[in-house]
Amino acid sequence: MKTRILTVVLAMFTVVAFAQKKEIKRAGKAVEKGDFQEAKSYLQQAEAQLANADQDEQADYYLYKGYALIGTGENVPTADLLAAADSFKKAAELGHKDAGEGLTAASNALVTAAISDQEAEKYTEAAEKLFTSYELNKEDTLYLYYAASNAVNAKDYDTALEYYEELRDLGFSGEETQYTAVNKETGEEEMMGSKEQRDLFVKSGEYINPQEKVSESKKGEIAKNIALIYMQLGEEEKAVEAMEIAKQANPGDIGLMQAEADMYYGMGDMQKYREIMEQVVEHTPDNAVLYYNLGVSTAELGEKEQAIDYYNKALELDPEMSNARINIAYVILSNEEPIVEEMNQLGMSKADQKKYDELAEKRQNLYKEALPHLEKVLDKDPTNVEAARTIMNIHYQLNQTEKAEAMKQRIAEMEAANQ
Structure with a gap:
């Protein structure tokens, strides 16, 4: 009686295993002809007894499941893409000879979908897909780099930090x-x-x-981002520590020096920022942007003449840099405030009246000194409303009413064109 029951059970197992094998083969044929929904149906029927299948059959199952989930590769839900990648990985682990092609297909589909997500500003989804693509092939470290960038855009700083630190530990430079x-x-x-x-x-x-x-190394950018993320998380000591580690590993790296300067700028340490930037300029003396940035930080430190020198150097290297001209004008005009304060404190005596007239003339000279810089900006960029409005105000202060009114009309035309 016991032997008879065992025979029946074994017979049932053989039938189930045969049916399961048949369903997996049918799924494979459905995939070959592009009928992915039919393939999914067959795979669903085979799934219940998958644990009883041999290794080759399981490998086939996961390979076909991966292709069925990807389908044509268009408008595939994120969950399906991630599940497809997981299926191909299982097929590879089980030794399927075609798993490599499947992994490549999954990676390509993930990257294509991530690009669409990025364009739609779905940064979290893009980061997840790019990281999964990287995990499918650890040699594709560029995908990890882009995953980190998208995580930053998503303001998921913890994830971004994890990715950037892995890139740093791998020695990734992005050079090609x-x-x-x-x-x-x-x-x-x-x-x-x-x-x-x-x-x-x-x-x-x-x-x-x-x-x-x-191509330029991305090591400096990665180090900077690690430090900036620590700063974003309120951990300035770790930010400085991360930068020091990066500098020790890459001595003399200009990108890292720039990153360190940016870090101190973010901390509000203008003095340290300028010290490092001056070192950077020594190595790259023909970079107009560096001189412009030095002008900004030096102006914030209150060293106005030095700031103007840096802006002028930037303009020597790049005469089209309108922002440098605007900033020169603003540095000059920033000297107006103490003059006005002193004028307001004067009394009605003859001596005070004489001093008032001297200060008024000094104030007028500031306007005259700043005006040519702003006019050059407007010559090169006729749509610059900010420069035009400042020019108008200067003309009013210089009692050049006709010029001021003409500029006022020009501003009105600019604003109308932008509506």
């Missing part, structure tokens, strides 16, 4: 060789997919001036 050539027709430099492609285009005669460039 870029192959470029100039399109003879457009005169523009274009980036090529490979050296071979670049050389082929140059050989065709349609491109000239082939170049190889190494």
